[in-house]
Amino acid sequence: MLHLDDTIAAIATPPGEGGIGIVRVSGPRALAIADRLFASGSRAPSHLASHTIRYGKIRDTATGERVDDALLLLFRAPRSYTGEDVVEFSCHGGPAILRRVLGLALREGARLAEPGEFTLRAYLNGRMDLAQAEAVCDQVRARTDAARRLALSQREGVLSREVGRLRQEVVGAMAAVEASIDFSDEVGDLDYPALEARLRRIRGEVEALEATSQAGRVFREGVRVAIVGRPNVGKSSLLNALLREERAIVTPVPGTTRDLIEEAASIRGIPVRAIDTAGIRQTCDPVEQIGVARARAALERADVALVVLDAVEGWTAGDAEAAAAAAGRQAVWALNKRDLAEESALAARIAEARDRAGGAPVVAVSALTGEGLDSLEEALAAAALHGALPEAAAVVTNVRHAEALRRAAASLQEAEATTLQALPPDLITVDLRGALDALGEITGETASDEVIHRIFRDFCIGK
Structure with a gap:
């Protein structure tokens, strides 16, 4: 286990430029380090009350150079995140400034924190249990x-x-x-x-x-949705509709999509990687053959298959081939181009698709107008969750x-x-x-040291 008798420091904000950057220091020397580096009026930080904010200047004690204007936030033990004395220097968010302030803190007796060590100390000091720490x-x-x-x-x-x-x-x-x-x-x-x-x-x-846990894992980790179907049924248009942006190229020419297009989306709160694929069909074009092979591979890796059909043209041998590729996995069938289909014909297409879908939900949708898109997203979320929407607290x-x-x-x-x-x-x-x-x-009552270290090593430094 890591020791709690030393003082740790780290940059707590993400790398890069920003309006504000934070250097966090925790441990028995945190207040002494603040006294050395931070000047604000006549009162040293160690004489301030807990949960205090002060404006002042950070100085290099070795040279007297002013490094930055900053806000100092002070939290006294045990009423802090880690349960120890904690100070945070809120500086201008430039990498050079933050590295310099961190370097000064290390020079004054702190050591660089390990990944997740601030939260680890919070756990070891009883500020939270292990499940709560993982939730951070x-x-x-x-x-x-x-x-x-x-x-x-x-x-x-x-x-x-x-x-x-x-x-x-x-x-x-x-x-x-x-x-x-x-x-x-x-x-x-x-x-x-x-x-x-x-x-x-x-x-x-x-x-x-x-x-x-099945639904919980889906919300935490997300799912992969492969959009499959024969050429020119509107797979790329449907991807754009789900993303609410024009991401994939759409043309009337069958076979426009040759490679995979993968984009992130949020569907009913579920993180989704939506994958537009080449139309599945038999072809002599060697480039298109590669695209079809990649489409089948993407389907194998997917958690949910979105099988797209054409509501105007009806069932074809190409649809049968795409449906066979998606057989045996969680799937949603989408009858696209419903805006172009006559009402009586659309009802017949839906009934036919339901007969062939093997129990998968069938949704009529228009990628062009957005009609039916809410129902499609609801069906995709239910398929991702296997119908197990968590209702427990x-x-x-x-x-x-x-x-x-x-x-x-x-x-x-x-x-x-x-x-x-x-x-x-x-x-x-x-x-x-x-x-x-x-x-x-x-x-955490019975967790081993090995388990605890494995959990916290996946944290970012500074948290």
Whole structure:
């Protein structure tokens, strides 16, 4: 583990130019370093109250040179992000200025912080648990508003409180078992049927929480959507419509798209990589053959296939080939060019597509007018989430948490089996201890040093 008896410093704002840049210092020498570098009136920073902001000048004590005008923010332990004394120098956001200020802090006794070390210290000092610390990284990396809300919820402790409640349920069951061992004369023999029902209920709650992880992962990590179909059905137009910008070249000439075009979008709060592909068909053109091969490869890597058909022309052998390529995976079928189809013909096309779609949703849409686009986005979001829109307050977004919940549920299932066989109570406690340890890994009570370091090494420096 890293030591807490030294002082760390880092640039806390992203690289490059900006209006403001922040150098953060935390540890026992933070106030002394501020006293050395920052001048503002007659009162030294170490004499200021916590949560104070002061305007002043940063100086190089070795030369007397004024480095920058800055704001100093001071937070005294334990009421700071890390739980230690923290000072932040808000300077002009030029790289040269920030590097110079950081260099001065290091010269005055700080060392350069490791990735995630400020948040690691917050965890080690009890300012947050491990799940909350991971949520800090999720907040920084959130690509949509929905992902941001989930990360904020986790950082505020919603998941931690639910995991803590489940741990207390397991502790209560374990206490009942151990009481029957240690105080059998007073409490009587273990009530195996009641315990089995209790464990089954707890396991169901653990499994329900783990079941939110599929949707949670989608909101956190996003999905890849491959737009496939025969040439000239409007795949590139549909990509542009989803992006709300003209990204892909659109012409009436079949086969215009030869290579993959991949762009980021947000669909119902889900981060999406939308991939426009070459039209899938048999061709003698060697360049187009490469494009078709890449389209099939993109489809293999995709989480969801958006199969595009022409609402005017109806079903063709080319549509059959594209549909066969997308068979066996999550898919949404889009009948494009609905604005050009007569109403009676459109209804027949929709019915035909539903017969062939194998249960995949079919949406009539116009990439040109935007009609049906909201319904298409809703269908894509449902396909990405496999229909599992999370309604619970606590949602699991982290693979590590989901795996810990699965192990907890497995241990509880073993405890149930032991209880059903009316085996000695001390065997039941072994499985219950396994469930407790697995749940404790989520919030950090039982996480190993190796796990903790693996988590924080993925953070950025300065956070």
